[in-house]
Amino acid sequence: MIKQVVTAMLVVSALCAASLAQTPGDGKAAAEKAVELLPGLDKRLIDTTADPCADFFKYACGNFSKLYPIPNDRSAYGTGAIVADYTERVLHSMLEKAAAGGAGRTPNEQKIGDNYAACMDVETINQWGLKPLQPELDRIAALKSKDALPELLGHFQLIGVNAFLNFSEQQDFKDARKQIAAVDQGGLGLPERDYYFREGEAAEKTRTQYVQHVALMLKLMGEAESKAAGNAQAIMQLETALAKVSMDVTSRRDPNKIYHLMPVSELATLAPGVAWERFLTASGVHVSELNVVNPDFLKGMNALLASTDMETIKTYLRWQLITSTPGYVLPKALDDENFDFYGRKLRGQPEQRARYKRCVQATDAALGEALGQVYVAQEFSPANKQATLQMVNDIEGAMDQDIDTLDWMSAATKVRAKEKLRAVADKIGYPDHWRDYSALTIMRDDAFGNVLRATEFENRRQLAKIGKPVDRGEWLISPSTVDAYYNPSMNDINFPAAILQSPLYDSHASDASNYGHVGGIVGHELTHGFDDEGRQFDANGNLADWWTPEDGKHFEEKADCEVKEYNNFVAVDDVEVNGKLTLGENTADNGGLRLAYIAFLADAKKKSIDLTKAQGRYTPIQQFFLGHGQDWFGETRPEQLRLQVQTDPHSPRQFRANGVVQNMPEFGKAFGCKTGEPMMPVNACRVW
Ligand SMILES: [Zn+2]
Numbered sequence: 001m002i003k004q005v006v007t008a009m010l011v012v013s014a015l016c017a018a019s020l021a022q023t024p025g026d027g028k029a030a031a032e033k034a035v036e037l038l039p040g041l042d043k044r045l046i047d048t049t050a051d052p053c054a055d056f057f058k059y060a061c062g063n064f065s066k067l068y069p070i071p072n073d074r075s076a077y078g079t080g081a082i083v084a085d086y087t088e089r090v091l092h093s094m095l096e097k098a099a100a101g102g103a104g105r106t107p108n109e110q111k112i113g114d115n116y117a118a119c120m121d122v123e124t125i126n127q128w129g130l131k132p133l134q135p136e137l138d139r140i141a142a143l144k145s146k147d148a149l150p151e152l153l154g155h156f157q158l159i160g161v162n163a164f165l166n167f168s169e170q171q172d173f174k175d176a177r178k179q180i181a182a183v184d185q186g187g188l189g190l191p192e193r194d195y196y197f198r199e200g201e202a203a204e205k206t207r208t209q210y211v212q213h214v215a216l217m218l219k220l221m222g223e224a225e226s227k228a229a230g231n232a233q234a235i236m237q238l239e240t241a242l243a244k245v246s247m248d249v250t251s252r253r254d255p256n257k258i259y260h261l262m263p264v265s266e267l268a269t270l271a272p273g274v275a276w277e278r279f280l281t282a283s284g285v286h287v288s289e290l291n292v293v294n295p296d297f298l299k300g301m302n303a304l305l306a307s308t309d310m311e312t313i314k315t316y317l318r319w320q321l322i323t324s325t326p327g328y329v330l331p332k333a334l335d336d337e338n339f340d341f342y343g344r345k346l347r348g349q350p351e352q353r354a355r356y357k358r359c360v361q362a363t364d365a366a367l368g369e370a371l372g373q374v375y376v377a378q379e380f381s382p383a384n385k386q387a388t389l390q391m392v393n394d395i396e397g398a399m400d401q402d403i404d405t406l407d408w409m410s411a412a413t414k415v416r417a418k419e420k421l422r423a424v425a426d427k428i429g430y431p432d433h434w435r436d437y438s439a440l441t442i443m444r445d446d447a448f449g450n451v452l453r454a455t456e457f458e459n460r461r462q463l464a465k466i467g468k469p470v471d472r473g474e475w476l477i478s479p480s481t482v483d484a485y486y487n488p489s490m491n492d493i494n495f496p497a498a499i500l501q502s503p504l505y506d507s508h509a510s511d512a513s514n515y516g517h518v519g520g521i522v523g524h525e526l527t528h529g530f531d532d533e534g535r536q537f538d539a540n541g542n543l544a545d546w547w548t549p550e551d552g553k554h555f556e557e558k559a560d561c562e563v564k565e566y567n568n569f570v571a572v573d574d575v576e577v578n579g580k581l582t583l584g585e586n587t588a589d590n591g592g593l594r595l596a597y598i599a600f601l602a603d604a605k606k607k608s609i610d611l612t613k614a615q616g617r618y619t620p621i622q623q624f625f626l627g628h629g630q631d632w633f634g635e636t637r638p639e640q641l642r643l644q645v646q647t648d649p650h651s652p653r654q655f656r657a658n659g660v661v662q663n664m665p666e667f668g669k670a671f672g673c674k675t676g677e678p679m680m681p682v683n684a685c686r687v688w
Contacts, residue, residue, distance in 0.1 A: 035085050037502040040509025040517055041626055043617070045633055053673035053680060057657040060629025070635055073354065075347035078634015078653060079503065084482045087498045091360045091480055094374055108370040111437055112363050114444040115454075119328055119359035125447050129331045130221065132448035133321065140317045146305060150275045152317070154282025160455040162186035163320040164242070164301055167283055168459075169466050170291065171489035173259045176541030179465040180261070181285055184293040185246045188239050189214070189323050191346070192647045196243035200574075202642065206346070211236050213341035217322055218315075220334050231315045238308060238316050245300025249647055250581045253533055255488075255543050260292045270295055271302035285463050328358045329448040348639030366454035367442075368478030369435040372497075375480045376430045380497035385429050387507070388500055388518070391599075392426045392493070395522045398598035402688065408554040416538070416546040417530065423539035424529060425472065425492035429500070430479040435461075484521060486528035486588075488537040493525040503630060511607075512620040515600035516593075516627020523592030523599075527688055531587040532559050561685035562586050565662070569655045572641040582651045586659060589651075591688030593628055593660050600624055621670040625661060632657040 038045075047062025070077040098105065098113030099120075105113060118124075130137075136159070139152055157167045166186030172178040190196060190210055195203070215232035219225055251257050264287060267276040280286065292298060305313075327335035336352070343349045352358075364371055403409070403417050440457040442450050465471075472490060477483055479497045486493050502509070505518040528534045535555065538544045547555065566586050567579035579586075604611055604620060611620045618626060632653040636644065641652060651659065661667040661679055668680030676682060 035082075035089050037086050038082060040503045040506030040630075041513040041623055042503065042630060042633075045630060046626070052671045053668065053677040055658065056625070056629055056661050056667070056671075056679050057632065057654040060626050060657065061633035064633040065635040070637060072351040073349065073357075075343070075349040075640035076634060076636035078636075079631060080482050081634065083498065083501050083504065086501070087480055087482060088357055088360050090379060091364070091371065091375060092356055094371075094378065095360060095363060098374075107438060108367075108373060111440065111442040112367050112371050112374070115363045115366055115442045115450050116359050117444050118442075118447040118450055119362045120355060121445070121447065122332075122355065124445060125329060126331050128448065130334075132329075132446075132452075133325070136321055137318065140314050140321070143310070143314060143317075146273070146310065146313070147275070149305075149313075150279035151282045153274075154279045154284075156317075156320070157283050158456050158459050159452055160459065161320050161324040163317055164305075165297075167279075167285075169462050171470060171541065172261070172291070173255055173489065173537075173543040174261070176489045176491075176537075177470060179468055179470060181280075181287045181290040181463070181466050182293055183267070183290060183298070184258075185242070185297040187242050187320065188246070189235075189319070190239070190243075191643065193243040193246040193248050194646065196240045198646075202573075207236070209341060209345050213337065213345075214319060216337050217334060218319065220337060221318065221322060231312075231319075234312045235316050235319050238304065238312060241304050242297075242301065245294075245297045247294050247297070249649070250578065253581070253584060253649065255533060255536055258291075258293045259543065260295055261289060262292055263289050267292070267298070270298040271305075273302045273305045283463065284460060285466060287466060325448075326362065326451055328355075328362055329451050346639065346643060348637035362451070364478055364480060366450065366458075367437060367440075368480070369431065369475075370437050372430060372479035373434050376497050380429050380479070380500070384497075384500055384505070384507070388428050388495060388505065388522075389426065391514075391519055392428070392495075392522050394599040394603060395519060395526060395595050396421060396424065396426075398523075398595045398602065399526060402595065402598060408558070409551050410548050413547050413551040420491065420529060420539040420546070421526075423491055424526065425490065427473075427475065427492055427494045429495070429497045431475045432473050484525050486525045486534065488529065488534045489541040491529060491537065491539060491541045493522070493529075495522070495525070509627075510615065510620065510623055511603060511609075512600065512623035513627035515596050515603070516624040516629075517631055519596030519599060520589075520593045520628050520631060523595035524588040525592070526595065527588040527591035528584065530591070530688060531584040532556075533584045555687070558685070558687045559583060559587060561683075562590065562663075562687060565685050566651060566655065566659060569651070569659070571645045571652050571655075572638045575642055575645050577645060577651050577655060581649055585650045585656075587687050589656055589660050590663050590686070594664065594686075594688060596628075597624065597664070597666065619670065621666070625667050625670060628660065629657045 044067060045061045045064045047058055050058040050062050052059040064078070068077060074081055095112060095116040098109045099117040101109055101113050139155070143149070143152060153163060153165070156163050164187040166184040168182050168184065169179055170182045172180045195206065211232045214235050215228045218228035218231055223231065247257065264276060264280070270292065322334070327338040330338065339352045343352060399421055400418060403414050403421070406414070409417070441453055472492070475494060476485065476487065477494070477496055481496045482498045484493070484495045484499050499521070500518065503517060504521060505514060535547070536543055536545065538546050545552070563579035563583055565579070566577045566582055569577040571577055609620060613619060615623070634653055636652065644652060650656070658679065662681055663684045663686055665680065665684060668675070668677070673680040
């Protein structure tokens with residue numbers, strides 16, 4: 001629940017992000033069992049009683065949930081979670097050592113060790129109770145009029161409380177050499193704007209539970225029960241009004257809808273009720289222009305500020321403060337209640353994660369590159385980096401070839417596509433230059449203060465980039481994160497060390513299986529540069545149309561086939577996959593595996609491998625597809641699945657496995673499927 005100023009836009013498209021690896025909240029219970037990494041191709045997971053032509057996901061990983069039931073401290077369990085658990089165990093022993101270290105520690109070891117130790121010190125945290133929050137609560141109480149809000153809201157942005165709005169920095173979409181300020185919608189406690197309006201029993205139940213949760217948190221902060229209930233209603237009303245003028249997750253994937261560069265003076269026209277110069281000064285930022293991500297939101301927020309009484313605004317600010325504070329630095333009763341709503345009710349997770357696991361994550365969140373530096377030195381071999389680089393080069397070569405074969409794209413657009421492909425920067429493992437944390441104070445007896453200082457340190461670091469040249473070596477996630485991403489403004493692909501582990505990359509597995517696993521992931525990130533969103537950015541990372549109108553139209557027709565295909569997948573009960581929200585990820589999944597396949601064929605040819613001759617039970621081509629299928633092994637609780645489909649641009653795992661092979665006749669051929677069977681439909685889609 002740490003709310004930091006992140007890169008403002010949802011333009012970074014990761015491989016598997018929150019849906020697999022970063023389940024917040026989690027207990028101790030059953031999770032210890034499966035903490036070993038699984039091999040690249042795990043035959044135990046294959047359900048040989050299933051028909052690969054009817055449901056390949058079931059065939060490739062059908063035994064997983066019998067062997068590895070979802071632990072009570074997880075809302076989902078599978079590839080990403082297993083690698084994350086393993087990595088967490090490694091980080092845990094590093095942190096225990098750093099925490100015990102004493103005087104001989106390096107400055108980074110002192111910081112990660114003491115941050116971890118302070119987080120583990122539950123007794124002190126409970127003793128302090130809500131006292132550490134008191135200075136912030138006093139600031140709210142001291143507000144005399146709405147005129148004093150800009151200073152408070154600016155300060156709140158720095159400490160990670162996005163009340164009413166979200167202020168951050170980003171690369172200028174239309175001039176990627178520039179770092180600019182961005183003011184965006186914000187201030188909601190539910191996951192996304194549609195949560196406030198969606199009809200149906202499940203949605204209504206969530207809203208009722210949310211209001212109860214807000215009331216309980218206010219009560220635990222000291223409000224009388226009757227007053228807390230009324231205040232929770234008022235907060236819900238206010239947030240619903242903010243949600244009404246907010247943009248939904250699907251719209252936010254369109255870069256043109258979230259880019260409105262304007263002089264700061266125009267803010268006064270959109271929202272005259274806020275003294276913007278004072279807000280910017282309080283945030284420590286001096287600029288003459290900025291991106292107003294969603295101008296309608298600011299207009300709506302302005303009207304809402306005018307019509308809401310001061311007491312309600314203060315109540316809302318108290319709520320935003322408490323819900324933005326990570327549960328692990330709050331007294332137990334608040335931590336438990338926070339988990340009850342956001343973990344148990346919203347995600348279906350039965351138990352909170354063990355304290356030490358949460359403290360490992362907390363240290364990664366606060367000091368990702370200090371922890372990452374130690375992690376990489378211990379865990380990431382040069383051979384691993386070299387093997388990944390080779391794979392990346394092969395797959396970029398495959399894309400170059402593939403572009404030549406496209407019959408729907410003109411020569412002119414092909415030239416520009418190749419120009420963009422050649423400009424992609426490959427970042428593997430960890431940054432060349434490590435972040436300097438020397439100005440950040442971490443104390444062994446002050447968990448709350450550590451969170452506050454680390455959040456402000458990070459937000460000031462982000463905002464300090466405004467007006468300076470772009471650092472192309474910067475990473476948006478830490479080396480120990482099990483994820484990967486493409487960033488269209490940077491035009492780079494990024495693979496942290498932690499994702500380059502088995503089963504995704506297994507040095508003992510066959511080349512075929514590795515091409516299906518990590519090859520597909522590399523292809524996925526590369527294809528993001530050319531999906532419905534990424535294709536709008538050019539080789540330099542600028543939002544500029546480099547397509548002929550006719551080629552653009554062809555692209556959209558082809559993409560529309562995938563929208564319809566994925567729209568038909570039913571995730572849970574009555575909840576269908578949103579083909580438009582997931583289009584970029586689906587395009588990357590489909591294009592990515594095809595690129596991996598082309599690279600795999602070229603590699604096998606070089607090594608004179610007979611692809612149709614079984615090695616053990618499966619031919620190399622079958623192993624390639626099994627590697628892909630087993631990228632997605634796992635199971636997700638129904639509540640988490642609902643949340644994922646409604647907020648996450650990634651399709652649920654079974655559709656990531658099956659959606660792609662349905663579009664590759666090469667799969668059907670390898671497994672002897674007949675045209676018309678589910679995994680070999682008559683109308684397959686293909687964009688890339
Ligand atoms: Zn992706």
